[in-house]
Amino acid sequence: MAEATAEERMREAAKRHRDADVVIITGLSGSGRTQAMHVFEDMGYFCIDNLPTGLILQIANAVGLGSGAGRHLAVTCDLRSQDLFGDLTHTLAELSEHDLLYKVIFLDASDEVLIRRYSENRRRHPIANEGEILSDAIARERKGLEPTRRLADLVIDTSKMLASELRTLIRSEFAELSDQQLMEVHVFSFGFKHGMPVEADLLIDVRFLPNPFWDPQMRLLTGNDPIVRDFVIEHAVTQEFLVAWKNLLDVVVPGYIAEGKTRVSIAIGCTGGQHRSVAIANATADYLNAMEYRVVASHRDLALANVRND
Numbered sequence: 001m002a003e004a005t006a007e008e009r010m011r012e013a014a015k016r017h018r019d020a021d022v023v024i025i026t027g028l029s030g031s032g033r034t035q036a037m038h039v040f041e042d043m044g045y046f047c048i049d050n051l052p053t054g055l056i057l058q059i060a061n062a063v064g065l066g067s068g069a070g071r072h073l074a075v076t077c078d079l080r081s082q083d084l085f086g087d088l089t090h091t092l093a094e095l096s097e098h099d100l101l102y103k104v105i106f107l108d109a110s111d112e113v114l115i116r117r118y119s120e121n122r123r124r125h126p127i128a129n130e131g132e133i134l135s136d137a138i139a140r141e142r143k144g145l146e147p148t149r150r151l152a153d154l155v156i157d158t159s160k161m162l163a164s165e166l167r168t169l170i171r172s173e174f175a176e177l178s179d180q181q182l183m184e185v186h187v188f189s190f191g192f193k194h195g196m197p198v199e200a201d202l203l204i205d206v207r208f209l210p211n212p213f214w215d216p217q218m219r220l221l222t223g224n225d226p227i228v229r230d231f232v233i234e235h236a237v238t239q240e241f242l243v244a245w246k247n248l249l250d251v252v253v254p255g256y257i258a259e260g261k262t263r264v265s266i267a268i269g270c271t272g273g274q275h276r277s278v279a280i281a282n283a284t285a286d287y288l289n290a291m292e293y294r295v296v297a298s299h300r301d302l303a304l305a306n307v308r309n310d
Contacts, residue, residue: 019176020103021065022056022095023074024088026148027107028141029126030114032158032166033076036107039170040074042262043182051075053087057094065100079127085147092151103174106145106152113159114138167260183257184294186265189223189281191273191301200267202252204245204280210235212275220308223278224299232279245280246287253293273301 023045025036034049041047046063060073077084088104095102109117115134118125128137149155154173158166175182190197197203212218212228221228232238249266256264268284270277278299285297 019072019101020174021072021100022060022102023072023174024053024056024102024104025074025076025107026078026084026088026104026145026152027156028109028114028138028145029078030117031107031109032156032161032163033078033107035163035166036105036170037074037076039167040072040174043171043175045072045074048073048075050080051077053077053084053091056091057098057100060095060098060100079141079144084145085151088148088151103154104152105170106149106155108149108155108157108159110157110159111135111138111142164258164260168258182262182294183253184263184296185253185285185288186263186296186298187281187285187288188265188267188297189273189277189299189302190267190269191271191277191304192269193271194273194301194304196269197265197267197300199265201256201261201264203267203269205269206241206276206280207270209238209241209270209276209280211271213272218275220306221275222299222302222305222307223275223280223282224302228275229279229282232276233283238280242283245284249284249288253288253291272305273299274305274307278302 023040025033025040027033037047037049046059048059051059056073056075059075063073064071065073077088092102092104115138118134125134125137125141127141128134156166156169161169171182188197192205192207209232212221212231215231218225218228218231223229223232233242253264266284268277268281281297281299285295288295
């Protein structure tokens with residue numbers, strides 16, 4: 001066999017350090033394929049469930065994989081394909097020929113766990129024949145998937161796994177971003193007099209802070225104006241509050257991540273949603289941005305405020 005050229009060696013080294021373009025999720029029905037797909041969805045992958053393996057390359061080309069745009073595809077495939085092993089082997093060869101990196105995940109679970117899961121959700125096993133008992137369908141599927149299991153880059157037994165543990169494992173193996181970067185935090189201000197927000201995961205009432213409204217110089221300004229921001233933020237009461245508030249955020253937001261949430265809404269309210277809540281929402285967004293969360297900040301009721309138009 002001819003020795004690889006320097007260019008070929010460099011290309012192979014680059015491929016080894018590149019994230020997988022295509023992730024193929026397969027394994028036993030009831031072992032967690034759908035939950036795994038949701039994790040990849042949250043990580044920004046193009047996701048397609050129950051895709052025939054013969055269409056994977058076609059879909060990969062359609063969404064522009066390997067174009068340098070940072071796109072990735074995740075698909076689930078199961079034994080309902082007539083020849084999953086043969087088709088998958090051919091597809092993996094095709095992906096390699098097109099310089100697309102792939103990873104195959106095989107999800108497994110014990111027969112006892114699979115039977116219990118199907119009993120709990122009362123769903124029919126996807127490959128069960130008419131009149132076939134569940135244990136026989138599982139045994140037949142397990143035997144049919146044995147060759148495919150040997151193709152897997154990662155085998156995960158979910159028998160004793162919580163859904164959150166499966167999410168954590170997949171993220172650790174495939175996420176390009178940190179947990180903080182995957183978490184989207186929406187921080188918004190609001191005014192209690194305009195109604196309570198219903199979408200908030202965490203709500204804080206800052207009406208106890210000094211109110212710029214009572215100063216005629218600041219009444220028609222907002223918490224976005226430096227004079228108002230400084231008045232609110234630099235007050236001793238606010239400084240004490242911010243220490244406690246940031247300590248709370250340091251516990252709560254990672255806790256949401258641990259529970260598998262990928263988006264959290266934080267509502268900060270004052271009387272009119274014009275001064276205090278705006279200043280604190282901005283300070284909160286700045287703090288979370290510095291912690292590398294993906295932060296979106298907005299001010300729900302600012303358009304309703306009586307402000308000066310210069």
